[in-house]
Amino acid sequence: MTALIEARGVSKRFRQHKRFPGLLGAFKTLVTSEYTEVTAVSDISFDIAAGEAVGYLGPNGAGKSTMIKMMTGILVPSAGTLSVLGRTPHEQRMANARQIGVVFGQRSQLWWDLPVIDSFTLHQRIYDIPQARYADNLKRFSALLDLTPFLDRAVRQLSLGQRMRAEIVMSLLHDPKILFLDEPTIGLDVVAKDAVRKFLAEINRERGVTIILTTHDLQDIETICPRLIMVDHSRLIFDGELGRLRAALGSARRLTLEFSADPGPMALDSATLTADEGLRKHYLLEREDVSLVQILGEVGSDRGLKDVALHEPDIEEVIRTFYQRRNAAPVAP
């Protein structure tokens, strides 16, 4: 099975007119033709197979949207090769467009003044979707995302959550093989986010739609995407499963011990004390093989131990640690 998307050393550099600061500088800007080059994506390679769900993660300005734009064919790479469904996206943009779906969190593709359903029928015409297939998809997706109550309402009257659900349904009506989502949960409330995530995970699982989504929200990745691609400063810094990222970082668990009476300073062999509040003490478990039983044994039963809490590291923490370590020692893992 060959890859659905193949990126080989893809780079994108933008040329920006050099601007000079200040009043004199403003005049200088008018007459000079100096340019500065800004690298948005540099030398990124990956393969994505059919049916995968990939989270594309990185801080602002890391080149996430640029990469999505190149994969959808509306930006031309400066170097490297990119193949999507066997085509070079920007050379066969129209053919590519028929087989992909795209959702931008920040840009609406619905007709502002018309009822939602009108945008959908328009979409049917644009993509020549046969009536039976269109009706079937519409029924199924609308039920899954609970669209039916507002299908007849004008888009401008919808809440952001309703609009986003409609955008996602529309992008799937023509049965795309790949669905690209650029920050699909941005600005949504918890309930709407949850609905969108569950829906995407289901579409990926049941229909085998390949999903590539960029996000700031790590929860998105945790629910939808088993695979994670991380970028920072235009470069790829991690590609693999979320679990592997955790493991690679040693997954330092946090332990909190609560006592009924202050047992005084207490050091443990298997854990490092990070904070001592007297009745409550916080430790860091850096080693993977240390078990709770082992720790309890070490504490002993005569110290007045009241409660124990063990925290698995959440994804935010994992990634924060990852960025910090990387910045401290700039060597790719």
Next chain:
Amino acid sequence: MMAYAAFARSGFLTSLAYRNEVWANIFGKLVQVFARVAIWLAVYAGVTAVDGIGIKDMITYALLGGVVMGTTRYERIVHQVGKALKTGDVAIWLLKPVHYPLYLLAVEAGMSLYTFLLAVVPTIIVVASVYGMLPPASLFHGVMFLPFCLLGFTIHFLCAAIFGVLAFWLMTIFSLEWLLQSLITLLSGLLVPFWFFPEPFGTIASHQPLAWLVYYPSAVWLGQLDVGGTLLHFGLGLAWAALLALALALLWRRASSRITVQGG
């Protein structure tokens, strides 16, 4: 092709979405046309004909000018294209299996049909019943009026779209809009028909593309052109339209390739 018909339908329905605008539109048109008619009534006070053109001809000309010009709104096109290019929203259209300029044309056709049916026709009925209006000079002229209007719409659209795309490289959308507005007011014959222009300006004005927006459709209705002249000018108009379409296609290609290379 189905897609573009659907775009035209959406354009029509979008216009229909704001009911109050229907009434505001009719009122605005009425004021405009009444003002224009009033000017000509003042000019013709005590005179039966100027250069062989009677007051009835002028009232009819003012009314027809309202029809052809009132249907399409260049500022809407300039704005839409300019904004889509400057904000990068055009990317959404590049992501669909659709040609953006053709999409715009289809939507504008739908919106124009709406304006024609719900604003222009009522205006004409009201003004014509107050001041009277001349029928077409002959059956031939009456029949030819329609294709001339469609040609006028096409040239109007092309000029506005070209100005919109230019906004990508040049100045602000507003200044381009004002420039186009003054060009159209003067050179389409909307304000003053070319037969009142001093020479050589009359000749120059009647050879540029904007003349097909108001002047030629009205001149055909009034029988100012004979059969041969009507057909000749229809052909000339088509040639202008083809030239403008080519210019738009080239400009659009440059703009969109710049977007895909430079990201806008």
